[in-house]
Amino acid sequence: MTVTTEGPGTDLTTEPGAPHGKNTGAAAIVGIGTATTGVSYTQRELLDLFGITDPRVRSVFLNSAIERRHLTVPPLDADGVCLPEPQGELLAKHKRLALDMGARAVRTCLDSSGLDVSDIDYLCCVTTTGFLTPGLSALLIREMGILPKTSRVDVVGMGCNAGLNALNAVAGWAVANPGKVAVLLCVEACSAAYVIDSSMRTAVVNSLFGDGAAAIALVADTPDTAYGPADMPAAPGSPRLIGFASHLITDAIDAMRYDWDDVQSKFSFYLDPEIPYVVGANAEQVVDRLLSGAGLRRSEISHWLVHSGGKKVIDAVRVNLGLTRHDLRHTTGVLRDQGNVSSGSFLFSYERLFQERVTRAGDYGVLMTMGPGSTIETALVQW
Secondary structure (H helix, E strand, O other): OOEEEEOOOOEEEEOOOOOOOOOEOOEEEEEEEEEOOOOEEEHHHHHHHOOOOOHHHHHHHHOOOOOEEEOOOOOEOOOOOEOOOOHHHHHHHHHHHHHHHHHHHHHHHHHHOOOOHHHEEEEEEEEOOOOOOOOHHHHHHHHHOOOOOOEEEEEEOOOOOHHHHHHHHHHHHHHHOOOOEEEEEEEEOHHHHOOOOOOHHHHHHHOOEOOEEEEEEEEEOEOOEOOOOOOOOOOOOOOEEEEEEEEEOHHHOOOEEEEEEOOOOEEEEEEOOOHHHHHHHHHHHHHHHHHHOOOOOHHHOOEEEEOOOOHHHHHHHHHHHOOOOOOOHHHHHHHHHHOEOHHHHHHHHHHHHHHHOOOOOOOEEEEEEEEOOOEEEEEEEEO
16 A cells, blocks of 8 residues: 655655555655754753742742753853853854754764765754844854855744744655655754743743754755665665645644843743643644644654654653653653753654664654644654
8 A cells, every 4th residue: 555645746656564665755864963062051950040949930840840950051241140142142152053963963964874974965044032134054064064066045033933934855865866865953042032020921931941952964865865875875674754734723823923022122932831732732633634644643643753842842742642661762752851942842752763763764753843824734654
């Protein structure tokens, strides 16, 4: 039996259970790499560092299911108090951290697939934590020595769901250019998007996000090879992307957003406390639409890689989709060890699954992200 699903701008036809046989128009993930900033902090260390004594705010931090996060904290004065960072300084911090983490994540990704920077034909960079012109892709091409002829695109401001939005587009490029290497980089310097005050609004945000970058390399089939050019075959564990599905929750379009804080003269991120329940209530319909296009049921999915959006979000998704804690072990593990690293969180989970070496030929997996819009993005993969 063949399964035909609607993918990024094309029909993708595959043979279930035979992922290394012939297939048409499939892009495969052939490399993965992640990077973080240099210093991580426990939640208690951050509470002490920021001088937070309000019991309500402390409770938000300490009941977040996060143990450590990588952050680049503001400079301290002689008394150990964090100095204010104007918006201009935060943008400079974003540029510095994004270039450093991004370059390291891309190099690790290339090393994992036996590639070199000269092999990159297409580079897509995703970020929400800062604005750069020229974009991060252009700066990385110069800094890393990537060939100037490399095609590129920057996805800015879409939020935590943006990694899968971009993956859809990058997979489409790979399918249109079989045998060529496309790299997707999600890099979030969340340290450059913080407002430090005593409000509960900022407490939720400040308790959650961490710095991180994740990159994956994609190669689509050529007519006579599986997944890539003859001199760069994909490893047996390379999953191919066979479908995408999206859902915009229009009634919750303002539930996650950036506002301008006139008092502090910087951008401030807002998270509606109801968003976990909104996401959970809408998760079933988009996942079932993704799977029905391939003639699959949820019980046939072996691997679930969900955005580490926060404890309540993860619990809401797990309950509404009927998943087990084991199903979401990588999602909760990333939240515990990294916090929410925004657009790249699901790739940190994918890296953990890859390192487990438990996937088998024919296994199906679902990737799922959530973010501003409010949006749920999903992708179906098969090993």
